[in-house]
Amino acid sequence: MPDIDLSVTPLRELNAALHKLTPETNERHWVIEHPAGGHAIAAGLNVPVTVEINGSVGYYCAGMNKLATVLVHGSAGVGVAENMMSGFVHVSGDASQAAGATGRGGLLRIDGNASSRCGISMKGIDIVVKGSVGHMSAFMAQTGNLVVLGDAGDSLGDSIYEARLFVRGSVKSLGADCIEKDMRDEHKAAVHDVLTQAGLDGEVDPSEFKRYGSARTLYTFNVDHAGEY
Amino acid sequence: MDATPRTTPRKSATFDDYSLSEIRRAAASGIYDIRGAGAKRKVPHFDDLLFLGASISRYPLEGYREKCATDVWLGTRFAEKPIHLKIPITIAGMSFGSLSAQAKEALGRGASQMGTSTTTGDGGMTEEERGHSTILVYQLLPSRYGMNPDDLRRADAIEVVIGQGAKPGGGGMLLGQKISDRVAEMRTLPKGIDQRSACRHPDWTGPDDLEIKIQELREITDWQKPIYIKVGASRPYYDTALAIKSGADVVVLDGMQGGTAATQEVFIEHVGLPILGAIRPAVQALQDLGMHRKVQLIVSGGIRNGADAAKALALGADAVSIGTAALVAIGDNDPALEEHYQKLGTTAGAYDDWHEGRDPAGINTQDPTLSARLDPQLAGRRLANYLAVMTLEAQTIARACGKSHVHNLEPEDLVALTVEAAAMAKVPLAGTDWIPGSKTYE
DSSP states (O other): OOEEETTTSOHHHHHHHHHHOOTTOSOOEEEEEOOTTOSSTTTTOOSSOEEEEESOBOTTTTTTOOSOEEEEESOBOTTTTTTOOSSEEEESSOBOTTTTTTOOSSEEEESSOBOTTTTTTOEEEEEEESSOBOTTTTTTOOEEEEEESSOBOTTBTTTOOSOEEEESSOBSOBOTTEEEEOOOHHHHHHHHHHHHHTTOTTTSOGGGOEEEEEOOSSSSOOGGGGGGO | OOOOOOOOOOOOSSSOHHHHHHHHHHHHHSSOOEEOSSOOSOOOOGGGEEEOOOOSSSOOOOTTTSOOBOOEEEOTTTOSSOEEESSSEEEOBOOBTTBOHHHHHHHHHHHHHTTOEEEOBTTBOOHHHHHHOSEEEEEEOTTOTTOOHHHHHHOSEEEEEOOOTTSTTOOEEEOGGGOOHHHHHHHTSOTTSOEEEOSSOSSOOHHHHHHHHHHHHHHHTTTOSOEEEEEESSSHHHHHHHHHHTTOSEEEEEOTTSOOSSEEHHHHHHSSOOGGGTHHHHHHHHHHTTOBTTBEEEEESSOOSHHHHHHHHHTTOSEEEESHHHHHHHTTTOGGGHHHHHHTTOOTTTOOOGGGSOOTTSSSOOOHHHHTTOOHHHHHHHHHHHHHHHHHHHHHHHHHTTOSBGGGOOGGGEEESSHHHHHHHTOOBTTSOOOTTOSSOO
8 A cells, every 4th residue: 555745755756656557456545645735636547546645635636537536635626536537536625616627427526615617517427515516517517417415606507518417405596508407206316326426325315406407598509599698 | 965974883992792791691690600711801921021032141052952951849848758740830720520530531641641740629539530640739628528538648749729810719619510429429418509619728717727737737648748838819928928837848829810610700800810910929928938949839820831831930930830721732622622612602712611511522521421522541642742842842942041940040031021011020121121110120
């Protein structure tokens, strides 16, 4: 179990070592000490290993993650797990803006709050936020599930495509072309699945969530909608 | 008796035929005009510059005998694996989605034959272009369509796209007609709907964030790949300075004549600078920061021949990039297809409704029948021929100016034919020592 102290080992060395791992590696559990808000920690991982980070991280932690599990015992800066392909990223504290931005797969769990633009342009990732999310979350979200146990800020799901947004608390306002939709059994099952994968099975009742998604009125340009754009 | 003589009917210079037709089109449709390509209006350009050639004070090199090198290194600042191109002409970013797979393959084949690079576009990397491009630059765009760390790792360089010359400050729109199953899958969107490409990156704002974003890209790719930053020409001095500050290896500067797959006509014609007015401020920023030739500058937007390339290099660029010209070389707007262009209500040389996906040349389309018209091998050969001619032309000029490398061309080799071009390029008006805006002869 490699134990890396980032106050001693340069980030570049750590990431290079993580990138050299093969799927058959025996070094499957890495612990990182003193991250000190550093950027791009454990970015670009490509193998099913677990990286545990004891402390808060800066921008783009676990960026473009594939297959790996990254556990942040602290808070995360801008763009945690941005463009994640697969795997699991868990932030025990809060996350800054653009958490899970453009993510194409995998699961991002944030125990605290996530700031603005959480799930912006998401493309298949599932995101669970135990707290609340800030304004413009799920902006232009394409697909995937955003599950928020708390509240959502202004303009949730602005210009949304096919992503599904589930919010348990209040929504300050909905963005252009985003509407509330029926919460049918299949959606409750979807929320249950995502919560189960995130290890939150039984903590909340899926039927407490409201569902939001695209009205699909902006899918093809129509001049009579010009005021909406 | 005789009627009073009448003046001939007079059309307004302001309300010319084009303006009138656009007013009628807008009134009938209620939507602005969307089209492809770059600015079509006349702007000061490289045609307004001339080389002086050698004379008593300058010594020329012998054509076909004495060496005039054309190679260029890109990414020498930070990348562990900089790129070495044999010619200073690259192929600009153009997306699969906008272009057919056959067109992307043709660009890869032609560029690779000449030892230069091609660039992906909005929509991700296809096997066709990776397979046929020896050197491939992978774009990171605001939409992040198809963005994939595996493609990042198999690219030869990464280009962070902030903007493009046709629409600085604008995103993109791929209309539903061009969204085939394959394009939709690559972009993770439903088939047949308009696909907006965002105008801002989703996960960074401003130059301080950009620096951290670039650090992330370098970490993901273990500091191997050169990282370019592409900007549309609008504030070239500051954009270049900020790109350098953000850690770019290469700055790509695209003028308003640079093409796009589709955007509003009003955007193409009224936003941004012609490339002629953008190069000197960008070079000035590089020089002021002590980074000229350390961070390389690639310029694009209206490059048509070896003379244009040589002039851009003389003004301080390290390489040029071509998009529209490359498409023409592989068959775009060919008069041989006039019958087809007429059916589309246009004429060869003017066809720009690339977003409609009905390109008879099989280039700007996803229609399998149309795109099958383009033979990638033949089209690739044509591109290689054209690149070879451009290179020979640039060498011819460089030798005439006594340069053993095209990079040795310099502003002192140039004069301008117009006051505007003299001011923009900061070279003297021909026959004078006057550089408008400068106090003394440079």
